[in-house]
Amino acid sequence: GAVVSQHPSWVICKSGTSVKIECRSLDFQATTMFWYRQFPKQSLMLMATSNEGSKATYEQGVEKDKFLINHASLTLSTLTVTSAHPEDSSFYICSAETGGAGNEQFFGPGTRLTVL
Amino acid sequence: DAKTTQPTSMDCAEGRAANLPCNHSTISGNEYVYWYRQIHSQGPQYIIHGLKNNETNEMASLIITEDRKSSTLILPHATLRDTAVYYCIVRVAENRDDKIIFGKGTRLHILP
Numbered sequence: 001g002a003v004v005s006q007h008p009s010w011v012i013c014k015s016g017t018s019v020k021i022e023c024r025s026l027d028f029q030a031t032t033m034f035w036y037r038q039f040p041k042q043s044l045m046l047m048a049t050s051n052e053g054s055k056a057t058y059e060q061g062v063e064k065d066k067f068l069i070n071h072a073s074l075t076l077s078t079l080t081v082t083s084a085h086p087e088d089s090s091f092y093i094c095s096a097e098t099g100g101a102g103n104e105q106f107f108g109p110g111t112r113l114t115v116l
Numbered sequence: 117d118a119k120t121t122q123p124t125s126m127d128c129a130e131g132r133a134a135n136l137p138c139n140h141s142t143i144s145g146n147e148y149v150y151w152y153r154q155i156h157s158q159g160p161q162y163i164i165h166g167l168k169n170n171e172t173n174e175m176a177s178l179i180i181t182e183d184r185k186s187s188t189l190i191l192p193h194a195t196l197r198d199t200a201v202y203y204c205i206v207r208v209a210e211n212r213d214d215k216i217i218f219g220k221g222t223r224l225h226i227l228p
Contacts (some may be wrong), residue, residue: 004159006159034215034216036218043203043218043219043220043221044154044160044218045218046215046216046217046218049215091157093159093160095159095160095216104162104165105162105216106162107152107159107160107161107162108159109158109159110157110158110159112157
């Protein structure tokens with residue numbers, strides 16, 4: 001299947017700093033990518049839909065000014081957690097659509113963010 | 117909200133077939149049934165999907181009832197590496213931007 005990568009795989013930062021997470025589709029072009037957040041022992045929660053060349057669509061309750069999403073190319077979307085706080089500590093996962101007849105979504109390996 | 121209901125957890129002996137049920141009684145005619153799994157601290161992995169016919173691939177088989185209101189994912193010979201949370205999802209495959217809403221899934225424990 002198609003490969004989606006994320007960088008970094010884990011990050012530890014101080015409260016108040018900003019953290020950027022990259023999501024790349026390695027062997028296909030993805031016009032749409034999705035960002036999820038997962039707290040321990042909970043399911044994945046969709047945060048936003050990222051469309052190449054346009055503004056992201058955020059789910060209800062997700063602060064767009066805190067979670068900045070940029071989808072500047074067909075293979076790269078970035079999520080920036082601004083002014084991170086300990087409650088932002090979570091597992092962040094992206095997915096990318098392959099398009100075509102099956103239009104499957106493939107998921108990245110996730111990024112574990114710990115805010116001290 | 118997720119459109120599917122699954123048992124919270126299941127156990128299966130190693131080497132036996134694991135049968136994971138899913139109810140999707142409100143599924144629409146153009147919605148597919150997808151299965152993903154998530155091994156601890158990893159991203160979800162696509163397993164299989166189908167519309168109304170039974171499907172099989174190298175990982176699993178998907179059995180969909182004739183009325184499409186429920187389905188079963190079958191792992192024919194479960195191994196310890198199949199221990200994971202399994203998510204059953206319904207979505208319209210051809211629609212771009214059709215977001216995946218995850219329910220709570222079934223936590224499958226493979227017992228040695």
